[in-house]
Amino acid sequence: MTASAKSHPRITQISAWRVELPLHEGSYKWSGGNQVTVFDSTVVAVETDAGVTGYGEVCPLGPAYLPAYAAGARAGIKELAPALIGQDPTALGALNRRMDQAMRGHPYVKSALDMACWDITGKIAGLPVATLLGGAHGDSFRLYRAISQESAKQMAGRVGDYRKEGYSKFQLKVGGDPDTDIERIKACAEKLKPGDVLIADANTGWLMHQATRVVDAVKDVDVYIEQPCPSYEECRAIRERTQRPFILDEVIDGVGMVLRAAQDRAADVVNLKISKVGGLTKARQIRDLCQSLGLAMIIEDTWGGDIVTAAIAHLAHSTAPEFLFAATDFNSYVTRPIAVGAPKRREGTLAASAASGLGVVPLMDALGEPVLRIG
Numbered sequence: 001m002t003a004s005a006k007s008h009p010r011i012t013q014i015s016a017w018r019v020e021l022p023l024h025e026g027s028y029k030w031s032g033g034n035q036v037t038v039f040d041s042t043v044v045a046v047e048t049d050a051g052v053t054g055y056g057e058v059c060p061l062g063p064a065y066l067p068a069y070a071a072g073a074r075a076g077i078k079e080l081a082p083a084l085i086g087q088d089p090t091a092l093g094a095l096n097r098r099m100d101q102a103m104r105g106h107p108y109v110k111s112a113l114d115m116a117c118w119d120i121t122g123k124i125a126g127l128p129v130a131t132l133l134g135g136a137h138g139d140s141f142r143l144y145r146a147i148s149q150e151s152a153k154q155m156a157g158r159v160g161d162y163r164k165e166g167y168s169k170f171q172l173k174v175g176g177d178p179d180t181d182i183e184r185i186k187a188c189a190e191k192l193k194p195g196d197v198l199i200a201d202a203n204t205g206w207l208m209h210q211a212t213r214v215v216d217a218v219k220d221v222d223v224y225i226e227q228p229c230p231s232y233e234e235c236r237a238i239r240e241r242t243q244r245p246f247i248l249d250e251v252i253d254g255v256g257m258v259l260r261a262a263q264d265r266a267a268d269v270v271n272l273k274i275s276k277v278g279g280l281t282k283a284r285q286i287r288d289l290c291q292s293l294g295l296a297m298i299i300e301d302t303w304g305g306d307i308v309t310a311a312i313a314h315l316a317h318s319t320a321p322e323f324l325f326a327a328t329d330f331n332s333y334v335t336r337p338i339a340v341g342a343p344k345r346r347e348g349t350l351a352a353s354a355a356s357g358l359g360v361v362p363l364m365d366a367l368g369e370p371v372l373r374i375g
């Protein structure tokens with residue numbers, strides 16, 4: 001290790017690229033008639049005076065999923081980047097404090113910047129990010145597969161297709177007409193094999209009377225219910241009306257909501273998305289808190305390509321297996337590789353890279369010209 005790496009490195013330049021990520025299946029549909037055909041992702045490079053560059057990525061699930069949108073990520077990074085020039089990227093706590101002081105809220109804007117600084121820290125330490133996050137457990141971890149909202153028959157067919165790809169955990173996109181959703185859940189449940197896991201994710205799409213009808217109709221089906229209604233209070237009311245295991249996602253946006261849900265016994269599993277909470281630093285805090293509270297997690301992000309998938313892998317692989325309910329390999333959903341070194345799904349499992357940092361090297365040709373460069 002060089003002397004300059006051991007002294008405090010400083011951020012010298014921050015660049016961002018816009019990259020389009022089309023889907024193998026053409027589109028991804030969820031509640032409320034929402035769909036995305038081409039994901040709009042933002043890749044960030046953070047350069048340092050130590051000769052080390054870190055990479056991050058953020059990709060909102062369109063503008064209608066969470067209070068986040070792709071152009072907003074880039075506008076926010078442009079606004080925030082000047083406050084980070086000259087800072088030590090390996091002082092991750094101080095860096096996050098500075099981001100929070102310079103810009104209130106907007107966690108998704110900070111996510112790719114924080115991710116890139118974890119990449120730098122790992123590269124300088126000569127260790128994979130998973131090691132810095134507590135160390136990898138075992139050789140790999142299991143993934144789940146989201147099933148885009150289609151007819152009951154089509155979705156049930158997908159269960160078999162994805163099982164052939166090695167998945168054994170399936171997350172159905174419901175949150176539409178309750179009768180159709182009941183049909184979807186039952187049709188998919190019929191395709192399950194012993195050991196399979198089925199989740200019905202309404203993505204806030206039901207009103208309480210609709211959610212009540214669905215959970216009642218599937219009371220004898222082995223299915224998890226995820227985020228049936230928009231608000232925490234509505235979800236909690238539905239939770240009290242069902243014996244099905246319960247997952248909260250959209251409302252779990254930080255430590256406060258995790259504590260509240262744990263106190264209220266409002267969820268059996270929480271869905272932890274890196275950009276929803278503002279990056280790996282905050283996601284790790286929530287991950288560790290969930291482990292202490294006895295709450296299982298789905299670890300993923302709002303979407304992304306190779307760099308987001310690498311970051312998910314480091315966080316998921318360093319999570320105790322009994323607490324990791326599932327994780328997502330977004331880079332196998334999209335057609336375009338944007339980096340080499342990212343983990344690739346094998347028999348429904350993924351493993352974090354053993355290389356230092358995130359272990360990814362962006363394909364600069366795939367990224368094209370940067371849309372911003374500061375510093």
Ligand code: MG
Pocket residue numbers: 201203226227249250271
């Ligand atoms: Mg969800």
